Amino acid sequence: MDKPLILNEDAFAEVFIPSRVLHRDEQIGELKRRLSPALENRSVENIFLTGTSGTGKTAIAKHILENHFKSIAAYVNCWKHRTTYEVLTEILLSLQVPVHGRESTGELAKKLERVIQTRKIIVCLDEVDRLNDFDLLYLLARNGCGLILISTRCHTISSLSPRIRSRLALTEVEFPTYDDEEIYNIVKDRVEFAMRPGTLKNELLRMASVAAQGDARTALEIIRKAGKKAEFRGLDEIAMNELQAAISETSKFSTMQPLNKLNSHQKILYQILERHRKMPSGLLYDEYRTAAQNPVVDRAYRNYMRRMVKHGLIKSEGKGRWKSYEIIA
Ligand SMILES: Nc1ncnc2c1ncn2[C@@H]1O[C@H](COP(=O)(O)OP(=O)(O)O)[C@@H](O)[C@H]1O
Numbered sequence: 410m411d412k413p414l415i416l417n418e419d420a421f422a423e424v425f426i427p428s429r430v431l432h433r434d435e436q437i438g439e440l441k442r443r444l445s446p447a448l449e450n451r452s453v454e455n456i457f458l459t460g461t462s463g464t465g466k467t468a469i470a471k472h473i474l475e476n477h478f479k480s481i482a483a484y485v486n487c488w489k490h491r492t493t494y495e496v497l498t499e500i501l502l503s504l505q506v507p508v509h510g511r512e513s514t515g516e517l518a519k520k521l522e523r524v525i526q527t528r529k530i531i532v533c534l535d536e537v538d539r540l541n542d543f544d545l546l547y548l549l550a551r552n553g554c555g556l557i558l559i560s561t562r563c564h565t566i567s568s569l570s571p572r573i574r575s576r577l578a579l580t581e582v583e584f585p586t587y588d589d590e591e592i593y594n595i596v597k598d599r600v601e602f603a604m605r606p607g608t609l610k611n612e613l614l615r616m617a618s619v620a621a622q623g624d625a626r627t628a629l630e631i632i633r634k635a636g637k638k639a640e641f642r643g644l645d646e647i648a649m650n651e652l653q654a655a656i657s658e659t660s661k662f663s664t665m666q667p668l669n670k671l672n673s674h675q676k677i678l679y680q681i682l683e684r685h686r687k688m689p690s691g692l693l694y695d696e697y698r699t700a701a702q703n704p705v706v707d708r709a710y711r712n713y714m715r716r717m718v719k720h721g722l723i724k725s726e727g728k729g730r731w732k733s734y735e736i737i738a
């Protein structure tokens with residue numbers, strides 16, 4: 410069979426914005442309602458979207474900004490753009506304010522302030538927990554930007570301290586995990602859009618939906634991989650073999666596994682390290698103690714760190730007081 414099964418591979422890419430989003434009417438309605446005053450140049454509340462991975466936070470935020478607030482909104486992924494300088498640059502460019510690249514961070518902030526004085530804007534910071542410096546949030550909020558912050562639930566508590574949260578007065582909009590039926594409908598819609606008719610039998614689609622455990626990204630990734638495998642073998646549809654291979658190869662069940670096994674303390678430690686990349690053990694422990702609700706004692710902390718080293722998530726250097734930890738990307 411020489412005809413491709415995947416007719417539009419872009420539709421499976423991370424940056425794809427689906428034109429039809431399903432099962433999120435409630436969240437879409439709430440976001441539209443809360444953000445619409447900005448269109449009349451009035452202030453809006455700051456919003457915090459939370460939910461586990463693959464619950465549609467990014468897709469829905471982009472969909473709404475694109476369709477209703479395009480001319481007054483900026484979207485920045487803080488995993489790609491971590492510094493205040495980069496984020497400000499991205500925001501200004503989205504708002505079509507020229508930036509030549511030789512400005513200081515302070516000058517960029519001034520530029521943005523001037524824009525905001527003339528009109529209300531909405532800034533969406535996706536994966537906000539990755540920001541190097543949370544003071545940026547103050548800067549934006551102080552100037553009256555409407556903020557949409559996005560983060561997975563496990564990042565929510567530790568990365569944004571209660572102090573920052575109360576200052577920003579965030580309204581939380583929750584994205585619950587999808588059930589199997591919802592995942593099925595989302596994937597079915599995407600398959601119809603992106604694959605040759607007849608590529609995937611309904612019962613296999615059901616299997617993939619269940620395997621994804623409520624994560625739409627994982628479900629779509631399974632289908633894309635299975636499609637690639639079937640194409641490679643010259644088949645004219647995806648068979649059980651390809652699907653099963655795709656399921657067992659998909660990241661959630663392989664590379665992500667050590668991360669899923671971390672306890673809540675280790676997750677906080679891991680997130681702090683993600684932000685700093687590398688830091689001395691003492692500083693890491695101090696920062697953990699401010700972030701965790703019931704921090705464990707020093708000895709348990711060292712135990713947790715040792716186990717993360719063993720899992721291959723982080724590495725350590727030096728000994729005793731000079732020990733430091735580094736994230737393995
Ligand atoms: N309700 C939905 N309707 C259509 N596609 C969706 C929906 N929710 C998620 N998706 C798709 O699933 C994938 C993961 O969603 P995403 O928004 O990136 O998740 P999150 O940001 O919550 O981790 C994307 O390809 C997205 O387009």
Ligand SMILES: [Mg+2]
Pocket residue numbers: 466467468535
């Ligand atoms: Mg996302």
